[in-house]
Amino acid sequence: MNMARYVMDFERPLVKLESRLGELKKLRAAGQPDIAEEIEYLEKQIKKLHQKIYSSLTPWQKVQVARHPDRPRTSDYVGLIFTDFVEFHGDRLFKDDPAILGGPAFLDHRRVMIVGHQKGKDTKENVARNFGMPHPEGYRKALRLMKLADKFDMPIICFIDTPGAYPGIGAEERGQAVAIAGNLLEMGQFSVPIVAVNIGEGGSGGALALGVADRVFMLANAYYSVISPEGCASILWRDDSKASEAAEALCLTADKLLDFEIIDGIIEEPLGGAHHDPDFTSQGIKKVLIDSLGELGAYPSDKLVEERYRRLRKIGCFREPTP
Amino acid sequence: MPISEWFHRKEKYTRVTPPSEKKEIPEGTCIKCDACGGVIFQGELERNYRVCPKCDFHFRISSWDRINLLTDENSFSELDSNLTSEDPLNFVAAKSYPENLSQAKEKTGLREAVITGEGRLDDHKIALAVMDFGFIGGSMGSVVGEKVTRLVERATKEKTSLIIVCSSGGARMQEGMLSLMQMAKTSATLAKLHEAGVPYISVLTHPTTGGVTASFATLADVILAEKNALIGFAGPRVIEQTIKQKLPKGFQTSEFLLEHGMVDMVVHRKDLKATISKLLDFFVG
Ligand SMILES: [Zn+2]
Numbered sequence: 001m002n003m004a005r006y007v008m009d010f011e012r013p014l015v016k017l018e019s020r021l022g023e024l025k026k027l028r029a030a031g032q033p034d035i036a037e038e039i040e041y042l043e044k045q046i047k048k049l050h051q052k053i054y055s056s057l058t059p060w061q062k063v064q065v066a067r068h069p070d071r072p073r074t075s076d077y078v079g080l081i082f083t084d085f086v087e088f089h090g091d092r093l094f095k096d097d098p099a100i101l102g103g104p105a106f107l108d109h110r111r112v113m114i115v116g117h118q119k120g121k122d123t124k125e126n127v128a129r130n131f132g133m134p135h136p137e138g139y140r141k142a143l144r145l146m147k148l149a150d151k152f153d154m155p156i157i158c159f160i161d162t163p164g165a166y167p168g169i170g171a172e173e174r175g176q177a178v179a180i181a182g183n184l185l186e187m188g189q190f191s192v193p194i195v196a197v198n199i200g201e202g203g204s205g206g207a208l209a210l211g212v213a214d215r216v217f218m219l220a221n222a223y224y225s226v227i228s229p230e231g232c233a234s235i236l237w238r239d240d241s242k243a244s245e246a247a248e249a250l251c252l253t254a255d256k257l258l259d260f261e262i263i264d265g266i267i268e269e270p271l272g273g274a275h276h277d278p279d280f281t282s283q284g285i286k287k288v289l290i291d292s293l294g295e296l297g298a299y300p301s302d303k304l305v306e307e308r309y310r311r312l313r314k315i316g317c318f319r320e321p322t323p
Numbered sequence: 324m325p326i327s328e329w330f331h332r333k334e335k336y337t338r339v340t341p342p343s344e345k346k347e348i349p350e351g352t353c354i355k356c357d358a359c360g361g362v363i364f365q366g367e368l369e370r371n372y373r374v375c376p377k378c379d380f381h382f383r384i385s386s387w388d389r390i391n392l393l394t395d396e397n398s399f400s401e402l403d404s405n406l407t408s409e410d411p412l413n414f415v416a417a418k419s420y421p422e423n424l425s426q427a428k429e430k431t432g433l434r435e436a437v438i439t440g441e442g443r444l445d446d447h448k449i450a451l452a453v454m455d456f457g458f459i460g461g462s463m464g465s466v467v468g469e470k471v472t473r474l475v476e477r478a479t480k481e482k483t484s485l486i487i488v489c490s491s492g493g494a495r496m497q498e499g500m501l502s503l504m505q506m507a508k509t510s511a512t513l514a515k516l517h518e519a520g521v522p523y524i525s526v527l528t529h530p531t532t533g534g535v536t537a538s539f540a541t542l543a544d545v546i547l548a549e550k551n552a553l554i555g556f557a558g559p560r561v562i563e564q565t566i567k568q569k570l571p572k573g574f575q576t577s578e579f580l581l582e583h584g585m586v587d588m589v590v591h592r593k594d595l596k597a598t599i600s601k602l603l604d605f606f607v608g
Contacts, residue, residue, distance in 0.1 A: 167557030175585050231561075242416075249416060262500045318465045
């Protein structure tokens with residue numbers, strides 16, 4: 001292995017077995033006899049444990065998978081799913097925000113506009129892209145591109161992957177709240193189909209600002225939450241270390257959100273998480289995009305806007321006794 | 324960043340005073356101003372719209388006091404008052420959500436963090452929503468989102484000018500994504516109101532942050548802010564933790580927002596009704 005592997009806590013038992021396996025294989029290569037059986041046994045154990053760990057991830061473990069540094073980014077899926085992508089830059093008001101990636105591309109034969117949060121692949125790129133946390137100019141660039149899509153009758157594909165909108169001085173000075181609110185209002189009005197896919201982190205309002213759509217999907221290990229588990233733990237438990245409990249309580253996983261009808265479907269990930277097989281993951285995303293656009297393309301535009309509104313309008317859970 | 328530091332803030336003097344409790348405080352009781360440290364008599368504070376006469380610090384006021392301040396006498400009738408929260412996530416932290424709710428109800432005498440209704444303001448017919456920070460930090464869950472949405476729909480249909488007085492820590496964590504989605508729901512319904520040419524004036528009061536600021540609070544035709552209010556997307560504590568610096572003095576105040584072009588006017592509470600009235604004269608005649 002050429003690089004130190006990023007290990008999540010719950011993977012440690014697995015890593016231990018794997019390194020033992022590595023040692024045995026070295027011994028075998030060096031000519032040690034009689035260990036073939038042990039190697040075979042260990043390989044089976046590893047497979048079993050892998051299956052066991054990943055088929056029953058807790059919400060907090062899923063959050064960690066969603067934040068995995070090797071997880072495919074928006075740019076990876078753009079390369080794997082679309083052709084002829086052209087990146088557009090800038091909000092025409094202040095600057096270009098590298099935390100948002102966007103531009104037109106082809107999805108098979110269909111013209112689409114892609115807008116997504118963009119994290120980095122390494123520390124250097126992550127710093128440049130502010131770890132996928134947009135400033136107001138990022139949301140305004142996104143809005144600008146979506147307006148272009150609306151004008152040229154191109155469906156909009158949003159990729160959600162952000163810890164949240166950036167909480168900083170410049171962001172506040174330039175109206176982070178206003179930028180997000182503006183997207184929420186405008187996205188409700190576009191007369192082209194909008195499909196959003198949460199590929200990793202769905203951090204609060206900063207995620208939702210690319211999330212008003214006709215269809216919303218989540219990768220199986222993605223999370224979508226009103227607040228980060230850590231933030232919730234520090235406020236409601238007064239204890240940062242309760243993030244795991246908070247993740248459980250917040251119902252932030254794809255299966256829960258499907259039950260609550262916040263999302264429309266879950267896209268399968270390979271065992272171990274999307275980064276274990278980006279091709280497989282991207283095929284799953286591509287299929288739901290094509291199916292959704294096929295279905296939504298049949299709607300007249302006024303019906304599309306009306307249905308998008310109805311979809312939002314019914315969200316909420318309350319009691320209303322007749323007086 | 325919903326609610327954030329407001330739960331950590333000392334509650335001493337800025338606590339919302341329910342009407343019953345307020346009557347028990349004698350006229351002569353002394354209060355120390357949070358902002359300037361000056362000593363004010365309770366009666367003096369009440370007569371001055373709960374604004375410190377020495378430094379103009381605007382103490383928080385309850386939603387009913389606010390309604391009385393803004394509407395013509397006996398003109399307000401409440402809507403959707405029977406909507407109450409469920410516990411869809413079965414949320415349990417240090418406290419359970421139902422416990423939070425019942426404590427908030429007892430403390431404020433309210434059923435939820437917003438009161439909506441119709442009334443008159445200097446004879447202008449208005450649809451009015453007033454949030455109350457005393458109720459779980461004025462947080463927006465399903466009920467707040469639904470009541471605001473219904474009011475906007477009603478205002479759109481009847482072409483009644485809409486006024487929303489905001490005070491909120493953001494989306495309500497205890498209802499998870501259902502709360503976050505109320506941002507999209509209220510924003511989408513406001514698009515229809517704007518399309519119908521109905522005026523919407525938003526009043527940002529201390530404090531307004533998080534999901535409410537990033538949705539209906541800032542989607543108005545005209546945005547007013549009460550003096551000295553804390554207004555922002557992220558709470559100051561979250562920002563300080565992120566940038567690992569102390570924030571400059573006056574950061575995220577109404578005056579700061581005015582300077583940065585985020586609000587139209589900073590208004591003293593005593594002038595609020597007259598200001599809105601004048602604006603409605605412009606927009607509806
Ligand atoms: Zn004072």
